[in-house]
Amino acid sequence: MFSITRPRRLDLELYPNIGQERTLLALAGAFVTVNFAALNTVRGASILAWLPVLAWVAAAIIGHWALNQWLPRRDPLIFPITMFLSGWGLAAIDRLAPAFADRQALWLLVSVAGMVFSACSPRTLRWLRRYRYSLLVGGIGLLLFSIFFGVNPSGQQGAPTLWLGISGVYFQPSEVLKLILVAFLASYLAEQYPLLSARDVQRTLGGWSFSPRVFGPVLLMWGVCVMVLVWQRDLGTALVFFLAFLSLLYLASGQVWVLFAGAGLMVVAGILAYQLFAVVQLRVDIWFNPWIEAEGRGYHIVQSLLDFANGGIFGQGIGQGAPGYVPVAHSDSIYAALAEEWGFLGAVGVVCTLMVFTLRGLRAALAHQERPFYALLAVGMTTLIAVQSLLIIGGVLKLIPLTGVTLPFVSYGGSSLLISFIMAGLLLRLTSTEDSHAL
Amino acid sequence: MRFERSVAHLLIGLMVAFILMLTSALYWGVAGADEALSSPFNYRQRAALAALERGEIVDRNGHPLVNSIAAETDGWLRLTRDPSLSSITGYASLTYGTGGAEAAYNAILTDTDQPKTFTDTFDRDVLHIPQHGNDIRLTLDFSVQQAAADALSGRTGAVIVMDATNGALLAVASSPTIDPSTLDSEWESLIKRTDNPFFNRALQGEYQPGGALQPVLLAGWLIAGRTISDTLTLPQGLDSPVNLGEVMVNCLQSPADALLTPTQAFLAGCPAGFDAMIVALGETTTRSTLTLFGATQHTELTGFTLPAPPSDAKAIISDWQSDALGQGAIRLSPLDMAVITAAIANDGNAPQPFLLESTRAYGSEEWVSYTAPAQTTPITTAQTAQAIQTLMHQSVQSGTAFGAARTDLPIGGHVGQAISGQQTLTWFIGFVEIEPDHTLVTVVLLEGDSTASDAAHTGGDILRAAVDANTHLTDF
Numbered sequence: 001m002f003s004i005t006r007p008r009r010l011d012l013e014l015y016p017n018i019g020q021e022r023t024l025l026a027l028a029g030a031f032v033t034v035n036f037a038a039l040n041t042v043r044g045a046s047i048l049a050w051l052p053v054l055a056w057v058a059a060a061i062i063g064h065w066a067l068n069q070w071l072p073r074r075d076p077l078i079f080p081i082t083m084f085l086s087g088w089g090l091a092a093i094d095r096l097a098p099a100f101a102d103r104q105a106l107w108l109l110v111s112v113a114g115m116v117f118s119a120c121s122p123r124t125l126r127w128l129r130r131y132r133y134s135l136l137v138g139g140i141g142l143l144l145f146s147i148f149f150g151v152n153p154s155g156q157q158g159a160p161t162l163w164l165g166i167s168g169v170y171f172q173p174s175e176v177l178k179l180i181l182v183a184f185l186a187s188y189l190a191e192q193y194p195l196l197s198a199r200d201v202q203r204t205l206g207g208w209s210f211s212p213r214v215f216g217p218v219l220l221m222w223g224v225c226v227m228v229l230v231w232q233r234d235l236g237t238a239l240v241f242f243l244a245f246l247s248l249l250y251l252a253s254g255q256v257w258v259l260f261a262g263a264g265l266m267v268v269a270g271i272l273a274y275q276l277f278a279v280v281q282l283r284v285d286i287w288f289n290p291w292i293e294a295e296g297r298g299y300h301i302v303q304s305l306l307d308f309a310n311g312g313i314f315g316q317g318i319g320q321g322a323p324g325y326v327p328v329a330h331s332d333s334i335y336a337a338l339a340e341e342w343g344f345l346g347a348v349g350v351v352c353t354l355m356v357f358t359l360r361g362l363r364a365a366l367a368h369q370e371r372p373f374y375a376l377l378a379v380g381m382t383t384l385i386a387v388q389s390l391l392i393i394g395g396v397l398k399l400i401p402l403t404g405v406t407l408p409f410v411s412y413g414g415s416s417l418l419i420s421f422i423m424a425g426l427l428l429r430l431t432s433t434e435d436s437h438a439l
Numbered sequence: 440m441r442f443e444r445s446v447a448h449l450l451i452g453l454m455v456a457f458i459l460m461l462t463s464a465l466y467w468g469v470a471g472a473d474e475a476l477s478s479p480f481n482y483r484q485r486a487a488l489a490a491l492e493r494g495e496i497v498d499r500n501g502h503p504l505v506n507s508i509a510a511e512t513d514g515w516l517r518l519t520r521d522p523s524l525s526s527i528t529g530y531a532s533l534t535y536g537t538g539g540a541e542a543a544y545n546a547i548l549t550d551t552d553q554p555k556t557f558t559d560t561f562d563r564d565v566l567h568i569p570q571h572g573n574d575i576r577l578t579l580d581f582s583v584q585q586a587a588a589d590a591l592s593g594r595t596g597a598v599i600v601m602d603a604t605n606g607a608l609l610a611v612a613s614s615p616t617i618d619p620s621t622l623d624s625e626w627e628s629l630i631k632r633t634d635n636p637f638f639n640r641a642l643q644g645e646y647q648p649g650g651a652l653q654p655v656l657l658a659g660w661l662i663a664g665r666t667i668s669d670t671l672t673l674p675q676g677l678d679s680p681v682n683l684g685e686v687m688v689n690c691l692q693s694p695a696d697a698l699l700t701p702t703q704a705f706l707a708g709c710p711a712g713f714d715a716m717i718v719a720l721g722e723t724t725t726r727s728t729l730t731l732f733g734a735t736q737h738t739e740l741t742g743f744t745l746p747a748p749p750s751d752a753k754a755i756i757s758d759w760q761s762d763a764l765g766q767g768a769i770r771l772s773p774l775d776m777a778v779i780t781a782a783i784a785n786d787g788n789a790p791q792p793f794l795l796e797s798t799r800a801y802g803s804e805e806w807v808s809y810t811a812p813a814q815t816t817p818i819t820t821a822q823t824a825q826a827i828q829t830l831m832h833q834s835v836q837s838g839t840a841f842g843a844a845r846t847d848l849p850i851g852g853h854v855g856q857a858i859s860g861q862q863t864l865t866w867f868i869g870f871v872e873i874e875p876d877h878t879l880v881t882v883v884l885l886e887g888d889s890t891a892s893d894a895a896h897t898g899g900d901i902l903r904a905a906v907d908a909n910t911h912l913t914d915f
Contacts, residue, residue, distance in 0.1 A: 251445045294480040302480050308467035309475035310483050320567045322483040344468035348461055355457050362450050369442050379446065386453045390460065397463040 017076035018068055024080035025060050032056055032087035035318050039095050042319035052094055055105035056087045059112040067428065070120035075364065075431035081357045082115070082409050082424045085350070086417065089334065089410035095319050096337055097330040100412050107414035111421035118425030125429060128183040129373055139180035142173035162234060163415075171415035174237045178244075179419050182380035185245055189252035190372035235273070235280060236395075236403030240388045242266065247383040248376055287401040300327050304396040307336035308347070315343030330412045332404050336396040350410065351393070358386045364430045378430045381423040485533045489514030492801075494548040494572035496528055496540065499607075499796060502581045504528055505541070517541075519619045523588030526616035526639060527579065527794075534623055538637065540577065540794065543742030547798055548572040571801035575809075578607035578796045586904030587612035590897045595634060596885040597641035597773045598897070600905050603781035603870060603878040606790030606815075608740075609905060611774075613640040645746050645770035646884060649857025650691065650708050651866035652734065652765040654783055654827050657701060659728030660716050661823045667830065671699045671715040681710045683761045686858050691839045691891045705830050706838035708854060708891070710764050717763045725763050731818055733789065734769055738778045740792055746772060765857050776868055777882045783831070784851070784870035784878045787824035788815035831870070835895075842895030843869055845903050852898055854891040865889045867898035871906055879905045 036053045039045075060083050067074060086108055094101035118124050128135065142164070150161035151170070163170040246262035273280040282297055290298030290305075303326045310321060323329045323337035330337070339347045361382025368374035385408045392411075395402035406416040467475060476484060492515050496505040505528050507515040517531045529539015537545050546552035549572045555563070562568040580600075587598040591614035600610035615636045617629055629636055638644070661667070673679065677699055678690045691708030704712020717725045729735055737746050761767030771779075774792060782789035791814060797806040831851030834840040840852035852869030867883040883898045 247449055251442065251449065254441045254445055291478070291480075294478070299480075302478070303482075305467050306475055306478065306481050306483065308464055309472040310481070311468055312472060313469060317565060317567065322486055325482055339464060339468060344464055347464040347468065351457050351461050351464075355454060358453050358457075359450065362446050366443060366446055375442065379449065383449065383453070386457075390453070390456050393460045394456075394463075397460060397467065399459065399463050 015068075015072045017074065018072060020076035021067075021074075021080055022064065024077065025064055025083060028080055028084035028087055029057060029060060031084065032091060035088070035091040036094070038317065039091060039319045042317075049094070052090050052101045052105040055109055056083070056090055059083070059108050060087075063112040063116055066116040067119060070116075071428060071432050073432050074119070074428045075360050077356060077360050078424055078428050078431065079115075081353055081360075082421060083112075085353055085409035086111075086421075088338070088350070089407075089412070091318065092334055092338055092341075092410070093330045093412045095341070096323060096334070097412065100330060103414070104412055104417070107417050110414070111418045114418050115421040115425035115428070118422045119428040119432075120425075122429075124426065125374070125377070128377070129187045132184045132187045135180045136184045139173070139177040143177055146173045169414075171418075172413070174234060175413075175415040175419040178237075178240065178384055179381070179423060181241060182244060182248070182384055183377060185248050186373055186376035186380050189248055190376055193252055193372040193376075234404065235283065235401075236388075236391055236405035239266075239391060239403060240384060240405060243387045244380055244384040247387075248380050251379055252372070252376060283401040283403070287398065290398065300333070301396070301398055301402055303327075304333055304336040304402075305398060307333075307340040308344075308397070311340040311343040311346070313344045315339070315341050315346055317341060331406060332392060332402075332411065333396055334411045335393050335407050338410075350407075354386065354389050354408075358382055360431070361385070361427050364427055368430060374430055378427060381427060385420060385423065479534075486514070488533050490569060491515070491549060492569070492571045493517060493531060493541075494550070494574040494799075494801065496544075496548070497574065497576050498579045498581045498584075499576065499609075500580065501576070504577070504579070504581065505531075517619070521581070521585065522618055523585045523612070524579075524581075525619050526588070526613040526641070527577075527584070527611040528619075530617065530619040530622050532619075532622050532626075535626055539639070540575075540742075544575050544795060547575055547795075550801065573801055574799040575795055576797045576799070576806055577794050578602075578609065579611070579794070580609045580905070580908045582908045583610040583901070583905045584612065586610070587901055588614070590883070590900055594885055594889070595640075595887055596883065596889075597639075597644060598884075598901060599641050599773045599777040599880075599882045600901060601777045601781055601790070601792060601880050603785040603790060603880045604876065606778075606781070606792040607796070608792055608794045609879065609908070610901070611639075611641045611794070613638070613642075613644075640884065640886075641773045642740060642743055642745055644772050644884070646772070646864050646866075647767075647857035647859050648734070648765035648769065648771050648776065648855065648866065649688075649864060650710065650765060650855025651776060651853065651857075651868055652729075652763070652769075653705060653708070653713055653855060654831065654853055654868070655728060655732045655734060655779060656713050656716060656725070656763060657705060657827055657830070658732065658783070658819055658823055659720060659724060660701060661826055662728065662819060663720055663724055665701075665716075665719075667702045667705075667826060668700050671701065671704070671712055672719070673699045673711055673715050675711070677703055677707065677709045677712050679711045681714050681764065683764065683766050684758075686766050688764065688766060688856075688858065691854060691856060695837070702830060702833075705853070706834055708839040708856075713764060714760065717760060722759050725759060729763065729769070732779050732782065733775065733818075734771060734779065737772065738775050738792060740774065740794060742795065745774070746770075765855065773882045773884045776866065776884075777880055780868040780870060780880045780882060781878075782816075782818045783824050783827050784872075784880050785815065785824070786821035787817055787819040789818050790815045828870070835869070835899075839891050840867065840869065840895045840898070842892040843867065843899035843902070845899050848899075848903060848906060850899060850902055852895060854895050856891060862887055863889070865891060865894040867891075867894035869895075869898045869902060871902045873906055873909050879909070881905065 033053060040049045090104055093104050146164050151163055151165050152161050162172050250258045274284055286298040286301055290301040294302040307323055307326055318341050321340040323340045326333045326336050338350060361378055365375045365378035388405050388408055391403050392405050392407050394400040406413045408420040492507045497503050503520055504524050505519045508518050510516045519525055519528055527539055529541040531537045531541040563570055583600050587610040591598060591612055594614055596614055598612040601608050615634050617636045677694045680687045680689045688710045694703045694707040758767050762769045778789055795809050797808045799806045828851050831853050835843050835850050835852045839854040843850050843852045848871050850869055850871045852867060855866045857864040865885045870878050870880040872878045881898050881901050883894050885894050
């Protein structure tokens with residue numbers, strides 16, 4: 001399957017990036033180990049409590065080794081960043097919801113395997129491009145399937161049924177759809193790129209292009225987002241889809257009006273959603289002033305903000321704060337929990353790491369300017385992760401209405417972790433300079 | 440080139456958004472943290488408070504008044520040992536904060552009164568080692584406090600018992616009051632009550648003193664060189680009512696004989712006699728006497744929020760005759776009145792009241808004195824004070840304070856009434872010498888329609904309890 005089938009001994013002088021990656025992984029490992037040591041000291045846990053750390057170390061070593069073998073000329077930061085964030089998340093999940101830690105550790109191993117596969121197999125990118133319509137139909141099919149047959153792993157009545165489950169294993173089709181949609185749009189827009197970027201088209205009607213080639217995907221995305229919003233009440237995912245799509249369309253067309261039109265559509269959709277859906281109304285109302293209903297509808301945001309206040313600059317220390325007051329602290333609100341126990345410095349650490357990830361992802365896009373599909377795919381995946389991070393971080397900080405999305409690599413959630421790692425793997429693939437002909 | 444520019448725009452947009460997130464995190468985590476943490480919805484603060492073992496409060500004999508007991512789940516519960524204590528020890532609620540001595544000495548009880556060493560801070564903030572407050576020993580005497588609270592049971596009023604020699608407060612009772620054990624569950628109904636059980640009448644109340652101010656006026660008379668046997672100019676007799684505008688004040692009882700002397704006026708509680716005395720003394724002398732005895736300013740009690748002192752004492756005494764007769768603008772708390780009474784009982788030396796006697800660090804056996812030896816302030820001569828003491832003894836023997844008389848107890852006292860709006864305020868001020876140069880004083884204030892006799896009886900009972908308790912007294 002892999003284009004380079006013969007593992008080889010690596011010359012670190014030839015591949016200095018590998019040495020950098022190894023150093024960064026060691027630092028990330030030290031961070032994760034120290035945090036687990038502190039946590040296990042606080043709670044007096046048994047030796048079994050170290051299992052997640054062992055899983056993390058195994059994932060880091062195997063991932064690093066496999067990438068060295070099959071993708072030695074890669075970006076040295078992306079893999080350490082993903083491992084650093086997922087290790088931090090693992091420690092936080094073990095602290096907040098210990099029952100889920102082992103499961104998340106297992107998902108980490110699967111996710112790193114998925115990343116290695118997507119990074120090292122040259123066919124993945126080709127498949128994504130060649131079978132984009134099939135993948136899109138399959139993805140939407142899965143989404144429709146989840147609308148009718150979806151469940152919630154908690155079994156709670158009234159909770160969103162966004163998951164499909166088989167034998168106790170659950171995954172969210174919308175997570176898969178994220179990748180498929182980005183790949184589809186990147187592929188579609190890459191095909192339209194010469195036309196979209198042509199000056200004469202841009203000048204049509206004074207710079208406003210009404211080509212169906214542009215509006216086709218716009219309407220498609222609009223439809224998918226509305227479907228997600230209406231049937232699944234998943235405002236966060238709908239927003240992530242749409243913002244990532246807008247970024248791609250802007251890059252493909254170079255038209256600023258695309259952003260304004262997109263923003264206008266979002267406002268219209270927001271107003272309609274506010275009028276039509278109680279969940280949206282709730283989110284917006286409590287966003288404006290959560291304190292007046294601090295023990296009711298505003299409880300989630302108020303407690304999130306108190307996480308930050310209680311954490312101060314240096315935090316309470318792992319296992320020593322009280323982030324449990326925030327609902328789903330191990331999932332959607334994990335950033336607030338991190339802020340309480342690692343303080344403002346921890347909050348800065350997460351955001352700065354995500355900023356570097358974004359920088360490296362967009363850097364990969366710039367390296368493929370002559371190959372629009374790869375460039376747009378890199379931008380799409382990077383933007384997806386960045387926008388999703390911003391939505392949930394902004395939500396718990398009351399900068400925007402709270403949306404139920406995970407913090408990539410950090411939050412609890414197997415399908416989210418897997419897809420995030422697969423996207424990181426594809427980015428690694430796109431940063432590889434060794435066998436660009438194989439792309 | 441265009442693509443690069445677009446990517447740059449996108450990158451800048453995303454970076455700005457991330458920085459905005461950090462700015463917001465900085466605000467909530469640092470700049471706005473204090474405001475957020477003070478929110479009543481900060482359950483972490485509540486949990487931290489519950490995890491803190493507040494120090495114990497004991498009385499002067501080491502009898503536990505309030506302490507912390509381990510809760511069934513995590514944390515500690517605060518237990519007030521007797522309902523009679525609540526008006527002075529107050530409450531420490533996780534939901535509603537602190538009141539009374541719990542609030543006044545909160546820093547000591549939570550061990551936040553002293554700057555922390557690096558090790559202490561590290562233990563507390565980094566290692567999160569459970570924290571313990573320090574113990575405090577109050578000057579209160581549990582049995583005296585119980586007697587004071589019992590005496591007020593079912594009535595509205597206040598009682599102070601103080602050691603006149605040094606100002607140590609043996610009892611501070613106010614009624615009605617709250618029950619700390621049911622505070623959280625009954626808070627909403629308590630704050631709506633019109634009789635305001637949170638209000639400490641003994642320390643914070645401001646009441647017209649009425650006839651209770653007569654010993655001060657008598658002192659002014661004696662300081663001016665007059666005697667208690669002088670004949671007063673009273674054309675309409677000693678028992679004639681005094682018209683003070685909207686209020687007409689009378690003797691508390693009929694004078695025993697027809698003599699128009701300060702002694703008779705004092706024993707019968709006749710305002711006409713005192714009105715004649717202040718007219719004879721004049722405004723300036725009367726004012727200076729009131730100021731000398733501290734009737735124009737409030738007494739301080741470290742740690743407690745007491746009525747604010749008037750900014751200009753002279754301005755208060757506008758209708759100086761009404762003020763001097765205790766029916767004007769001068770308003771005193773029972774604590775203020777206790778200091779005045781103590782000055783008389785202590786041969787003219789006014790003590791500074793105090794409640795906190797010593798502190799004990801967590802885990803230590805040693806009590807460390809908290810209050811410096813009390814300094815008394817000379818107000819008048821021993822001769823003047825003793826003359827008033829004599830009259831107060833006579834008042835208990837055969838005057839208005841007769842109800843306070845107790846077998847074998849040399850109680851001196853005086854009763855006064857003030858008409859305040861629709862209700863009558865009845866004061867009893869009294870003292871008892873338990874040994875040479877060691878005197879206890881009490882002040883009883885009853886709101887409503889209590890009689891002079893009620894107040895005197897209450898005062899006598901309380902002084903009896905104070906003397907009995909003093910047989911076990913540990914010297915301060």
